[in-house]
Amino acid sequence: MDNEIRILGIETSCDETAAAVVCNGKEVSSSVISSQIKLHEKYGGVVPELASRAHIEKIYPVLKDAIARASILPEQLDAVAVANRPGLSVALIVGLTAAKTLSLVWEKPLIAVNHIHAHLQSAMLEADALELPAAALIVSGGHTSLYDCRNCLDLKLLGATIDDAAGEAFDKVATILKLSYPGGPSIEKAACNGNPKAIQFPRSMLGKDSLDFSFSGLKTAVLYYCQGNDMKAPSRVNSMSENEIADIAASFQAAVIDVLVKKASRAAKKIGAKTILLGGGVAANSALREALEEMAEASGRKLLVAPRKYCTDNAVMVASLGYYKYKAGMFADMGLEAKASGEDSI
Amino acid sequence: MQSKTIEFISNSVDETIRLGRKIGATLKGGEVICLDGNLSSGKTHLAKGIASGLGADGDSVNSPTFVMVNEYHCKFDVYHIDAYRAESVAEFEALGFAEFIGPSAVVLIEWANKILPALESLDCIRIELEHKGQNVRLIKITGDLSL
Numbered sequence: 001m002d003n004e005i006r007i008l009g010i011e012t013s014c015d016e017t018a019a020a021v022v023c024n025g026k027e028v029s030s031s032v033i034s035s036q037i038k039l040h041e042k043y044g045g046v047v048p049e050l051a052s053r054a055h056i057e058k059i060y061p062v063l064k065d066a067i068a069r070a071s072i073l074p075e076q077l078d079a080v081a082v083a084n085r086p087g088l089s090v091a092l093i094v095g096l097t098a099a100k101t102l103s104l105v106w107e108k109p110l111i112a113v114n115h116i117h118a119h120l121q122s123a124m125l126e127a128d129a130l131e132l133p134a135a136a137l138i139v140s141g142g143h144t145s146l147y148d149c150r151n152c153l154d155l156k157l158l159g160a161t162i163d164d165a166a167g168e169a170f171d172k173v174a175t176i177l178k179l180s181y182p183g184g185p186s187i188e189k190a191a192c193n194g195n196p197k198a199i200q201f202p203r204s205m206l207g208k209d210s211l212d213f214s215f216s217g218l219k220t221a222v223l224y225y226c227q228g229n230d231m232k233a234p235s236r237v238n239s240m241s242e243n244e245i246a247d248i249a250a251s252f253q254a255a256v257i258d259v260l261v262k263k264a265s266r267a268a269k270k271i272g273a274k275t276i277l278l279g280g281g282v283a284a285n286s287a288l289r290e291a292l293e294e295m296a297e298a299s300g301r302k303l304l305v306a307p308r309k310y311c312t313d314n315a316v317m318v319a320s321l322g323y324y325k326y327k328a329g330m331f332a333d334m335g336l337e338a339k340a341s342g343e344d345s346i
Numbered sequence: 347m348q349s350k351t352i353e354f355i356s357n358s359v360d361e362t363i364r365l366g367r368k369i370g371a372t373l374k375g376g377e378v379i380c381l382d383g384n385l386s387s388g389k390t391h392l393a394k395g396i397a398s399g400l401g402a403d404g405d406s407v408n409s410p411t412f413v414m415v416n417e418y419h420c421k422f423d424v425y426h427i428d429a430y431r432a433e434s435v436a437e438f439e440a441l442g443f444a445e446f447i448g449p450s451a452v453v454l455i456e457w458a459n460k461i462l463p464a465l466e467s468l469d470c471i472r473i474e475l476e477h478k479g480q481n482v483r484l485i486k487i488t489g490d491l492s493l
Contacts, residue, residue: 014413088413090442142412163390164409172385172411212405217359220386224480231477340417341406 005078005326008066008102009319010059012095013087013115014142017058019066020315021077025323026125030069031309031316034058055094063098066315074106079331081111081322083118085339087142092338100334111322112332116143116343117155118317119279122306124152125320131274131302135267139260139288140280140312141167144213145343146263148271152324157344158267159211166256167282169215173222173252177245178237187249188285194243194250199225201255203262211267213259222252257291265295279306281313351488358481362388363404365485366395368493373400375422376449378468379489380458383475388483389456392473396454397424410456415441422452429457435464 004023011018017034034055067074082099084092103110119138124130136147136155144161164172167184174183179190201221204214225248228236237245264276276296282288283306296303310316325331330346339345356362369379369392379396381389390409398404401420410416410428418424425446432438438461446453447468458465458472471489478484487493 086413088415088441089417090415090440140412160405161408162405163394165412168409168411176385216386216390216409220480223386229480231479340413340415 007319007322008077008080009315009322010082010095010099011315011318012055012091013083016313017055017062018315019063020319021070022319025320028316030066032062032066034062055091059094059098077108079109079111079326081113081318083115083318084112085342089338089340096338109331111325112336113318113321118321120277121317121320122310123277123279123304127304133271133273134275134277135264135273136277137264138280139166139282146211146267161213163214163216169219172219176223176226190246190249191253194246196250196254198247199251201251203255203259218255257288261291261295275302277304281311284308284311349489354485356483359391362391363395366392367399370396370399373452378453379471381456381473382459387475387477393426393454422450425453427455429460435461438464
């Protein structure tokens with residue numbers, strides 16, 4: 001007898017078009033992300049630039065691939081889960097429409113998933129045991145949010161960025177330093193050879209109890225430093241030595257990590273967390289992982305970090321959270337809408 | 347309508363947000379506001395002020411660089427767009443730009459200079475922000491706006 005619950009997950013909240021099949025919330029049967037497969041070669045034709053973020057040309061091949069790689073028939077699926085918030089409306093709508101259509105045609109229940117909550121699922125995916133409550137930190141290009149996680153369906157937003165997300169700060173500082181895109185990996189690489197204490201960049205804590213984040217002042221400080229404290233002068237970056245760039249990258253990275261670790265620690269104390277969870281694209285940063293590990297260990301807490309392949313946007317996390325909603329009987333109807341905001345709605 | 351240019355000096359992030367609030371409070375709906383200026387010149391902070399002047403929760407207004415469009419539903423529907431990552435005018439338009447504009451909406455566009463052809467037929471309020479020091483910004487506003 002087949003006791004497995006198989007969920008098809010769909011993710012289209014920003015740049016990535018992704019689909020995945022996950023069994024019982026943990027076993028990944030397939031995971032397809034559009035940027036990681038060669039759509040052009042495989043399906044012929046060219047994805048027009050116009051639709052590069054519109055997902056329309058990618059959703060069908062990605063879904064087809066996810067089902068094929070899972071070696072199952074649609075009948076074997078138990079539900080279709082889709083990230084319907086928060087994100088870019090025109091992008092979310094593509095995944096949502098696909099999910100509704102499949103749900104209707106295959107006669108499978110539809111499940112709505114919060115994209116940011118789903119990122120946490122990536123951190124829990126490979127954990128054998130999870131002690132709750134957890135202070136959960138999601139750090140990506142578009143989001144920097146801290147949650148009080150009682151379980152994966154009971155999350156309370158404790159704080160979020162009031163200006164730039166941490167990942168965005170990495171990208172923009174990489175631009176200032178004329179490093180390649182994406183900024184996260186290039187700053188991390190440059191920082192490896194630099195002294196994190198070379199320059200004392202500001203750490204914006206927003207008051208002693210705040211769990212919100214602000215990274216735009218840090219970005220301005222790096223820019224000002226690279227301008228030689230003269231905003232009208234040409235940038236000094238072109239004439240900087242590799243060592244100086246490395247020092248700036250390392251000092252900037254240290255400032256971001258300092259703030260993230262301190263706020264996570266603050267949140268953990270506040271809610272009496274037994275575990276710290278880390279997810280989102282910036283969770284791939286080794287220095288951040290190490291600093292959080294150190295903090296967690298020193299305070300007797302356990303750190304769970306998303307495996308690198310599930311740090312950035314993917315559909316495994318959507319299918320995984322969908323499983324717990326399936327078990328809890330939390331289904332959506334055909335009136336489900338895409339929402340640009342809603343970091344705090346389960 | 348003849349458009350005039352008004353100049354402001356902001357000495358801090360807070361002053362930029364306050365100016366934004368004043369601008370927001372005068373909006374009547376239907377405006378498209380372009381926010382241009384280099385990295386770190388205060389575009390998002392000004393947008394934060396404008397949206398809070400329209401009744402949005404200021405803390406929820408953050409940079410749309412990655413997501414590309416933030417929406418705040420307050421006195422009007424505020425669409426806060428960032429063209430920083432748009433690779434073409436067509437891609438910008440594919441964000442649903444034409445549908446955002448309307449009498450009960452206010453559209454804010456950061457890095458509007460990148461997608462000027464998409465704005466040709468519109469009567470936009472143009473705001474340019476310029477670095478004058480680490481915290482000092484010159485803010486120039488051109489368009490039909492009575493402050």
